[in-house]
Amino acid sequence: MAHGSHQGRSAVPGTETTRPTSRDVARVAGVSQATVSLVLGDKWRGRVSERTAALVRDAAQELGYRPNLAARNLRLGRTRTALLVVPALTNEFFARVYTGAARVAAEHGFGVVLYPSPEGVGPAKDPFASARAALDGVIASSMAAEALTAIRGTDLPLVMLDSDPADPAPAARVNLDIADGMRQITDHLLALGHRRFVHLASAVTSWTFDVRARALRSALATVPGAELRTVTAPLDVAGARAAAEHALTSRGPRPTALVCDDDILAAGACKAVRRLGLRVPEDVTVTGFDDLALATAVEPELTTVRLPAEQVGERGMTALLDVLSGRRPEATDLPVALVVRGSSAHPPA
Incomplete structure (x- = not known):
C-alpha cells in the first residue's frame, strides 16, 4: 500500500469520510501545492497572478477545504x-x-x-x-x-x-473625508439660501467632531451675511432636543438651518422643532451626518452625509x-x- 494513501481519511474504523487536503485543492485548481500554500497563507501578491489566486480560492471553497490553523499558528507564532x-x-x-x-x-x-x-x-x-x-x-x-x-x-x-x-x-x-462631507452640506444649504445657521455639535471631544466644526466654520467664514452659532449637546435624542429648543428660542433672529454632527442629534433637533409648533423643513431645515437607519425612520427623512x-x-x-x-x-x-x-x-x- 502506498505511503499516504489514507491521508485525510477519518480515523474511525468503517467510515470513509475524507477531509480535503491542500493536495486536493492543488489538483482541482491545476496548480502546485506551494502555490496553494502561498494563496491560502495570503502571501501570493507579487508571486502569483490574481487569476491563479482566484482559482485556488474557488477550488478551496468548492471542496470545503479548511487549513489547519492551529499548526499554521505555531509556525507563524500568531x-x-x-x-x-x-x-x-x-x-x-x-x-x-x-x-x-x-x-x-x-x-x-x-x-x-x-x-x-x-x-x-x-x-x-x-x-x-x-x-x-x-x-x-x-x-x-x-x-x-x-x-x-x-x-x-x-x-x-x-x-x-x-x-x-x-x-x-x-x-x-x-480616514473618511469628513471635512468634505461638511462642505457638501454647507454648499447645499447656502445654495438653498440659508444664512442663519446653528451648529448642533457633539459634546464628545474627538478628532472627527473637531473636523466637522472646523469645516463648517471655514465654509461660512467668507460668505457675506452668514451667521453661525454653536450649541453643544450629548449624543442622545433627549439632550439634542433640549439643546435645539434652547437655540431656537434664544434672543435674536431664529436660525433657519440646524446643522447637526450626526443623525441622532438631528432626530432630537426635529423633535425640538415640532415641540415649538414649527415644521421641518418649512420653518427650519435640519441636517444630519452618518446616514444611519434612523435617517429614513424619521419624518421627514433626513438630509445627511453617507459614510461607508x-x-x-x-x-x-x-x-x-x-x-x-x-x-x-x-x-x-x-x-x-x-x-x-x-x-x-x-x-x-
Whole structure:
C-alpha cells in the first residue's frame, strides 16, 4: 500500500469520510501545492497572478477545504486574532465597521473581537489578563491612540480609523473625508439660501467632531451675511432636543438651518422643532451626518452625509494584515456623499 494513501481519511474504523487536503485543492485548481500554500497563507501578491489566486480560492471553497490553523499558528507564532475597539456598541456606525472588518478577517483565517471602551473616548482597559499575549493587532475606531496604551503597550501594531492624521502612534490609518462631507452640506444649504445657521455639535471631544466644526466654520467664514452659532449637546435624542429648543428660542433672529454632527442629534433637533409648533423643513431645515437607519425612520427623512462604514472596517482589517505581512498599507481617505432628503428646503420668506 502506498505511503499516504489514507491521508485525510477519518480515523474511525468503517467510515470513509475524507477531509480535503491542500493536495486536493492543488489538483482541482491545476496548480502546485506551494502555490496553494502561498494563496491560502495570503502571501501570493507579487508571486502569483490574481487569476491563479482566484482559482485556488474557488477550488478551496468548492471542496470545503479548511487549513489547519492551529499548526499554521505555531509556525507563524500568531494568534490570528485582532481586537476592534469602539467608543460604544449602541451606535450603528460601529456595528457596520465591525461587519466590514470581520468579513475581510474571515477571508484570511482571522477572527475579530469587538471591544467597547468602557469610558467611551477615555482610556480603554486591557480586556484580557494581557491583551498583548492574545492578539496580533488592534484596530480602533474614532478614538485617540493614547486611550489604547493599556491594550497594546508598544509591541502590538495599531490601525486607527477616523482619527487624527497628526498622531504618530498608529502603524496605519484609515480616514473618511469628513471635512468634505461638511462642505457638501454647507454648499447645499447656502445654495438653498440659508444664512442663519446653528451648529448642533457633539459634546464628545474627538478628532472627527473637531473636523466637522472646523469645516463648517471655514465654509461660512467668507460668505457675506452668514451667521453661525454653536450649541453643544450629548449624543442622545433627549439632550439634542433640549439643546435645539434652547437655540431656537434664544434672543435674536431664529436660525433657519440646524446643522447637526450626526443623525441622532438631528432626530432630537426635529423633535425640538415640532415641540415649538414649527415644521421641518418649512420653518427650519435640519441636517444630519452618518446616514444611519434612523435617517429614513424619521419624518421627514433626513438630509445627511453617507459614510461607508463597512468599507472603513474592510480597509482597517486589510491595513492590519498588510502591516503584519510587511506590506505598505493604502493611505487614501474614503469619500463620503451628501444624501438630500425631505428635511432640507429653502428658508422661510
